[in-house]
Amino acid sequence: MVLELAKPRPIWQIMFSTHHTDVGLLYLITSLAFLFLGGTLALAIRAELFLPNIEGTGQIIVDSMTFNRIFTVHGTTLIFLFIIPFASAVGNYFVPIMVRYKDMAYPKLNAIAFWMIPPGGALIWLGFADFTWYAQPPYSIISAPGPAADMWIFGLKILGISSVLGAINFIVTILKCKHPDMSIGQVPLLAWSFLATSLIILVAIPTFAAALLMLLTDRLGVSGFFNPAMGGDPIAYSHLFWFTFHPEVYVLVIPAIGMMYEIIPRFSRKPIYSYNSGVFAFVLLSMVAFSSWAHHMFATGMSFTEKTVFMIGTLAAVPASAMHVFNFVATMWNGRIKFSTPMMWAVGGIALFFAAGAGGVVNSAMPLDFSTHDSYWVVGHFHLFVMGTIAFGSIGYLYYMFPYVTGRMYNETMGKIHFFLSFVGTILVFFTQHVLGLYGMPRRVFDYPPIPEWIAMNQIASVGAMIIGVSMAIFLYNMIYSSGKGKLADTDDPFGLGGKYYYPFESKTPHHTGY
């Protein structure tokens, strides 16, 4: 593994480097910067919703349009500028090492893919559009103001291309550059997660890329694909959008699961319960991911038969997610578990993953979805994934890779406090939002009527968000302080787990070795 900060180098050497760990470091720093930027917007949203606005009290954000812009940029940022680049950071660091190759297959392409992210991010932030992260026509054609919307479209276009380039690189690195002594059945599960994810990206993204172009020409008034006033159909956009973005939710979650597959066996001091089951679940999920997209559209007036088809498609994907949970629990079973910070994040993330999946099943059952759809329930549902599962897995992994990247240890006590506060905060915010949805509160609202239950639940959620905010400040301090001044890490075994780390390719008999 590489030590980045032990021998400081001038920043431009890292910036112009094409080496996979340098590009990984750039991805890492960029994604964390956007985590904090996007998180700040979330705090603004929660502050506004703490109280309903009654005669000048309770209002914090100047007007509803600003609020709408804030939640749009919040969502866009955390999905496209935190989760995805963070996964790329981890992939860049570890995939070449795991397949025993000197670098990514195409180092220059790799650097180019990274360097598309800052301009993409800048377009989104400078534009500050208001049409939510799915830019639904005809609102996005006839109602969304000015250059902001166009900048968002171009920003996403750039980020989409960056994703596709990254995906090509991962696929070639894993399939073509892996060490000849290694079979594909020996590639660690984290690398498998990138293979599965990259394949989904290649199939899913082009559809949205097309939809974005059509949206742009519709906005220019030279076409009417999605504009009913010109004979178009806005629901066609929804299909194109969700054909990309339902699979994309697995693009977000699969690498986080892969990271947990690194952490859980290590800290349980046991081999993975079933490597094959992990691979199988990844591959299965990347196929069934494409059969469920219209579960986002049950309320658009689809026929009974259409709804049934997409409900079945959605339910079919559940076993492939549930298998991971089993695998994790079975791996921990009877293990000599060491609850260091990375392990706590991983285990907490698995618990929230399970809860999130259970809620997802409720959404899938068509009659129930008419209660939950476009209410705060949905906000709670996907945040248990994006925050509870993906951010938890990612942050756990960041603590895990910290000594390898910096050569120093983070402060363990602060890491644990960070975890506990975030875990409690996440439950307060997102479990409460599920219930709030059942009480009928719509999502994406700047203000709400003073219904006592709504006020109470919004306050619980806002307090939870502030707790997460505090924990993230501790996290930031810990990362910055420890990377310069933390105590030196024993990079052979920074977590004091004993034994040697075994990947499947390193063992002669894959089970029961080493530990």
Added chain:
Amino acid sequence: MSGHSNWPEWIYVAIVIALMAWVGAEAWEAERLVEHIPADAEVIKVTGQQWFWTFEHEDGTKEIGELHVEVGKAYKFEIMSKDVIHSFNIHDYVVLMDAIPGRINTVWFAPTDVGSFDIQCREYCGLIHYNMRGTLYVEEPSA
């Protein structure tokens, strides 16, 4: 790569699949019943536009932001939009259907309780989406 037997996982997967099949079957059956619109349902035309709801009864009377209906009767909403997508929602009666320009969506309900209930918009539609609200009044039949 099997060092140990995997039967617990097979049982687990079987249970998950069985659960999903059960959820799917129940949902299918419930939705099928829910979607069966009674033949005598009275039609109410619902129009969404930025940022209010208009209702037109069968006899031609119109209401804005308020809707008066009679308890125990069945009503069929024909929902449309004049501008962008909205979503017509009476949460207490699980009435939720998008109002989409260029098409007419239908959903029905039969109010069981006298009283007033919130009507709201559940799909983001811009500036005043948060306050695109109305009230449903369910009343005793007028003799």
